Amino acid sequence: MTHRQIAMAAVLLGLLCVPAHADDARDISRDTLAPNDGWAAADGGTTGGSTADDAHVFTVRNRSELVRALDGGSSTPKIIRVAGTIDANTDDDGDHLDCADYATDGYGTSKYLAAYDPRTWGSAKPSGPQEEARQASAARQAERIELAVGSNTTIVGLGSSAVLKGASLRLQGANNVIVRNLELRDAYDCFPVWQPNTGGLGDWKTAYDNIWLRGATRVWIDHVTLSDKGHPDEREPTYFGRNYLRHDGLLDITNASDLVTVSWSRFADHDKAILIGNGDTATGDRGKLRVTLHHNEFESVVQRAPRVRFGQVHLYNNRYVVPAGAHDYRYSVGVSTESAIHAENNAFHTPGHIEVADLVKSWNGTALHQSGTLFNGYPVDLLAIHNAYNSGSERDLTADVGWTPTLHTKIDSAATADRAVAHGAGAGRIP
Structure with a gap:
């Protein structure tokens, strides 16, 4: 065989050895939610932008392209494929914007702190030039990083490294939306507001969630990773005796949002993970x-995994990891006003200073169904232990939540699900 023939044979052999999926990868952008896969499968299911015509299928690589594809939150069926890392804190030319670029009208952190120091300002709500400058500066940042997602939309990351950085996706009044295979990180607020009367000691309030559902319906969030990666709040300074928070929630579901499935996703390195229902009086x-x-x-999450008001929430086959040294941990499952949480076969891993009774916290809640729970490998009854340890300070919870889930995939044992989630949850891990 000649050298030319050997070379040709090598080329042909190489072609034969290329995996079939290398050039023919499954197009997940037109996937729809499977029947019975949670609440988002009700009322016709969730299909996102799967019916989009070719003119409304976009591959976006920067903020400007993403904004154009979102089309102001229009309801036209659309598929938006995110390639690489998109930074929401950029101008129209793609240049990065930092907090100093948004600041206007003479705003400055040191000026703001001097103006509203409780020792001189007192407990009144901030007002005057520096608060007005903060609001104007915050509006400039919001204009860049708050991105409206309309109905009949699918947003999907391409490959295993699609990232949306610094953005807050707003699904306000949207219906039939899918967000998959995407890392959303660091929805960083440059201009927190001081609230003197919050919690008795005052606190800093931030403006942005990585994803916020407000009056949204039929939403499927799958294989996403949400975190503060890049700017963890624990590294922020303390002002007025309180941590200068820069992040709000990872995922908030509020204002009568309904029929939502969140699956195979990872919530990490954050304080308040998921809020479902935002007020005790929001009847x-x-x-x-x-x-x-x-x-x-849920790994290295301090609280709200989730905290629920009013909603019927099915919480099953989830994995909770509290790392060693996590002395700021507060709770995982929050039972609040008129909530009806049906928790099945969830696994918790915690260090020794955290007890089973710490996993559940109740505020005006009355009920929690739980079964099949594992705590550091051992079966426990969350409800019984919660009531035994907290009866002196919190209302006992009943197991009758008034409903039984029927829309769900196969419910595995907590141990089986724990292993599967450890290897399969998060962006870049769709089978």
């Missing part, structure tokens, strides 16, 4: 806020 949420959370991982 318009009754009959809404029906949410399924399954096969998700």
Whole structure:
């Protein structure tokens, strides 16, 4: 055989050895939610932008392209494929913007702190030039990083490294939306506001969630990773005796949002992970806020995994990891006003200073169904232990939540799900 023939044979052999999926990868951008996969499968299911015509299928690589594809939150069926890392804190030319670029009208952190120091300002709500400058500066940042997602939209990351950095996706009044295979990190607020009367000691309030559902319906969030990566709040300074927070929630589901499934996702390195229902007096949420959370991982999350008001929430086959040295941990499952959480076969891993009774916290809640829970490898009854340890300070919870989930995938044992979630949850891990 000649050298030319050997070379040709090598080329042909190489072609034969290329995996079939290398040039023919499954197009997940037109996937729809499977039947019975949680609450988002109700009322016709969730299809996102799967019916989009070719003119409304976009591959976006920067903020400007993403904004154009979102089309101001229009309801036209659309598929948006995110390639690489997109930084929301950029101008129209793609140049990065930092907090100093947004500051206007003479705003300055040191000026703001001097103006509203409780020792001289007192407990009144901030007002005057520096608060007005803060609001104007915050509006400039919001204009860049708050991105409206409209109905009939699919947003999907390409490959295993699609990242949306610094953005807050707003699904306000949207219906039929899918967000998959995407890392959303560091929705960083440059201009927190001081609230003197919050919590008795005052606190800093931030403006942005990585994803916020406000009056949204039929939403499927799958294989996403949400975190503060890049700017963890624990590294921020303390002002007025309180941590200068820069992040709000990772995922908030509020204002009568309904029929939501969150699956195979990872929530990490954050204080307040998921809020379902934002107020004890928001009685318009009754009959809404029906949410399924399954096969998700909560790692290094301080609280709200989730905290629920009013909603019927199915919480099954999730994995919770509290790392050693996590002395700021507060709780995982928050039972609040008129909530009806049905928790099945979830696994918790915690260091020795955290007890089973710490996993559940109740505020005006009355019920929690739980079964199949594992705590550091051992079966436990969350409800019984919560009531035994907290009866002196919190209302005992009943197991009757008034409903039984029927829309769900196969519910595995906590141990089986724990292993599967550890290896399969998060962006870049769709089978």
